[in-house]
Amino acid sequence: MSGNSQSTPRVAAIVGPYLSGKTSLMESLLFVAGALPRKGSVKEGNTVGDASMEAKARQMSVEASLAACTYQDQAWTLIDCPGSVEFSQEAAHALMVADIAVVVVDPDPNRALMVAPTLKFLDDHKVPHVVFVNKMEAPGSASRLKDVLGALQGVSERPLVLVEIPIREGDQITGYVDLISEHAYKYDAARDADLVTLPESVLPEEHEARQQMLEKLADFDDHLMEELLGDVVPPLEEISEDMAKDVHEDLLVPVLFGSADRDAGIRRLFQTLCEEAPFAGETAARLGIPEGNGTLVQVFKTVHAQHVGKLSISRVWRGEVADGTSLAGNRVSGINRLFGSQQIKLQKATAGEVVALGRMDEVKTSEGLTASAKVQLTWPEPLQPMLALSLHTTKSGDDVKLSLALQKLCEEDASLQVEQNAETQERVLWGQGEVHLKCALDKLKSRFGLDVQSHPPLVPYRETFTKATKIHGRHKHQTGGHGQFGDVWFEIKPLPRGTGFQFEERIVGGVVPKNFFGAIEHGVVDWMKRGPLGFPVVDIHVALVDGSYHTVDSSDMAFKTAARIAMTEGAPLCHPVLLEPITEVQISVPSEFTSKAQRLVTGRRGGQVLGFDAKPGWNGWDVVSAYIPQAEMGDVIVELRSLTMGVGSFTWSFHHLQELVGRDADKVVEARKAAKTTA
Known part of the structure; x- marks a missing residue:
């Protein structure tokens, strides 16, 4: 395939958990590449990565940011991806076109779990990646490096291998030993590192770490394994080639460390990318992109x-x-x-x-x-949204403008969805969480000039009957000309949950002509849009059993009105009850948080745990199955993330309607009446 030459520009996506320092790392990479005269900082809001108003306001990445540069005569595009799980769709899209990913973590083994979803995505899609342990300037970081590596290995399907070890003075890391070349370097602000004599104090650790690295490489190279078994020291070129090959094929993951804030270890990281990242042609082949000359x-x-x-x-x-050329019928304009x-x-x-x-x-x-x-081409599915807001404009006449703006936001971000609810007359914006939705509202104001108010969307309650009755409905209205006359008798009864609406006629002797049956049914259906409690009526059976008509004054409209009268008078006799929608929820969490996820469910009104099982394909993760009333789902994702270091998620779907009685039902009915009165 074309595009495999050494001159082909490459793409590195910078990913990792929130607050791991990805934006600072891209700033440092651009600085050492000579693309920036001086570095910006996230705190000052002047970094290349977080250029948008929304990112600056939150001091966090909310969308993927790109920057092109050249390092050692090799062209690169760096993509700084958001770390918050609420913006993970952005990261997923960037990773789909990246040749390699840099997974940024901080030197705290207790936070390693936060990188698990990212590593899982990389492993599933076979994206070559390296791990960069950032913020190593923090006291005690060097002593925790092995613990960090062990914790990360627990959430990675691929073997992780240290390719350098720290040189330290007291609590501070002052340099590193490259385990491939066995050269020692001292950090230098101007050049990243100076070559120094390998300190004797690190020799035992260096020998042990290098042996471990070679053994992991030998797992994928029989020749190297033979050399190690024969106590033959493999040449440097062979080790370098093996490392590059294994990274290309996503067989193992090199681990490096440093400090983005101090530019320590950054040139070593960039050198690793240059030596070990695949080129565009290899990435295209991995992705199954069709070959060709065009x-x-x-x-x-x-x-x-x-x-x-x-x-x-x-x-x-x-x-x-x-x-100016055309692609698939679209002319490129710039x-x-x-x-x-x-x-x-x-x-x-x-x-x-x-x-x-x-x-x-x-x-x-x-x-x-x-x-x-x-x-x-192969592409990840949009994430299912987990939180919703009902939106309406503060200015009359802005509705069309809002619709167009939301359409553009959803085109930019596949994890946003807009729903126009015909029943509640609400425009509902769905997203991945609280910050995700607030960021979307900020964009509506800053970019499209729209002031939008928001509130939790209405829950689609229903109502049904619990008793049967027989009721008479008559509509008689006399004017100067033709009058109106419709007369019906209904037998109304409840149906099993989920049956829907059934209508039948059992007229004997033509007391109501057949040509009015459709209008009568239509009158019932029209009445069912809002029952006595204020909600659509479901799961009832209505039979037309008797009635009368007038040869001149009867009409479709008269019988439709008579049907509505009968239903209005009969409904209270049928003892209406409120039905609330119950969702089936599948909550995905690391096994250590399974009990917390279960308590989250049972802590909500009507929450019911159905059980839990191992999550297929996810080592050390469980899926908790549960029923939760839709009215209780509003902030589930907010609480779940706070309980699971931000990594928990769920999928959900409507499952059934369930009776709601007592004070909870009264509150719902009163709220709906108040809303209708206000409207």
Whole structure:
């Protein structure tokens, strides 16, 4: 496949848990590459990565940020991915086009669990990756390095291997020993590290760590295994080639360490990326992207930028794309290389590059584009949303503007969904959590000028009957001309839960002509939209058993009105009860949090644990199955994440309707009446 040459630009995605220092690491990588004259800081809000207003306000990444640079004559695009699990869709999309990932963690073994979902995604998609233990300037970090490595290995399917060990003075790390070359380096602010004599004090640790590294490499190389068994010292070139091959094939994961804030270990990390990251052609082959000679571009992120319009951020897998050419019927209007919020205009982009293509209005995220057609490529499914807000504009006349703005936000972020609820007349925005939704509201205001109010969406309660009755409904209205006359007798009875609505006629002797049956049924159905408690009525059977008509004054409208009268008068005699929707929830948590997840369920009104089992394909994780009333689901994800270091999640679906009685039911009915009165 084309695009495999050494000159092909490569892509590294920087991922990891919230607060691990990803944005600072990208800033340091850009600085040592000479792409920045001086570094910014997250606290000051002047980093390349967190350029948006929403990111600056929260001092955290809320979307993937890109920056191109060159290191040792090799072209790179770095993608700083959000660490919060609420924005993990962004990270997933970036990883789908990355040649390699840098997984950033901090030197606390107790936080290793937070990286588990990221490592699982990388392992499932066979994305080559390295681990960078950041913030090693913290006192005591060196002594905890082995504990961190052990904790990380517990959540990684791939073997982790240290490729360097620290040199320390007291509590501080002052340098490192490269286990491949066996050279020692002292950190130097200007050059990252100076070559120094390997201290005798670290020799025992260095020999042990190097042997462990070689043994892990030998698991995938029979020749190296023979050398080790024969006490033959393998040449440096063989070790380097083995490491690069194993990383390319995602067989093992090198572990490095340093400090992004102090630029310590950053050049060693960049050197590792240059030596061990696959090139675009190899990545395309891993992803199953079809081979060919023509241009193939894949859109992995969509942005609707102010004053610019729609930008389709894409990776060129093969061939080249020039400004003004057509891709799948869309004319490219502008090609830009990205550096944070800056755009650098290009005339063309070649294989391996990441660029923003302008005005590709008919193109969606994930699509592959050739000169003549769209190509469907492998892509992760959108995450199921777990929290919702009902939105309405503060200014009259902004509804259409809001609809268009939400459509653009959902196009940018597949983990947002908009639902227009016909029953409650609500526009509901679904997302991954509290911060995710608040960030979307901020964008509506800052980018689209929309002031939007929000509140939890209404719960779709229903009502049904518990007793049967027979009722008479008559509508008679006389005017100067034709009058109105409709007369019906109904037998009404409840049906088993989930049956729905049934209507039948048992008229004898034509007391009501057949041509009015449809209008009568329509009258019942129309009445059922809002029963005596204020909610749609379900699971009832209505039989038309008798009635009368007038040859001149009877009409469809008269019989429809008579049917509504009968239902209105008969409903109280049928003892209506409220029904609330019950959701079936599958909560995914590490096994150590299973009991907390169960208590979360039972701590909610009506919550019922059905059981738990091991999560398929996830070592050390469980799935707790439960029933939870939809009214109690509002903040489940907020509580779950606080109980599980942010890694717990759930999927849910409607399961059944269940009677709600007593004071809880009275509160619901009173609230609905108050809402209707206000409306």
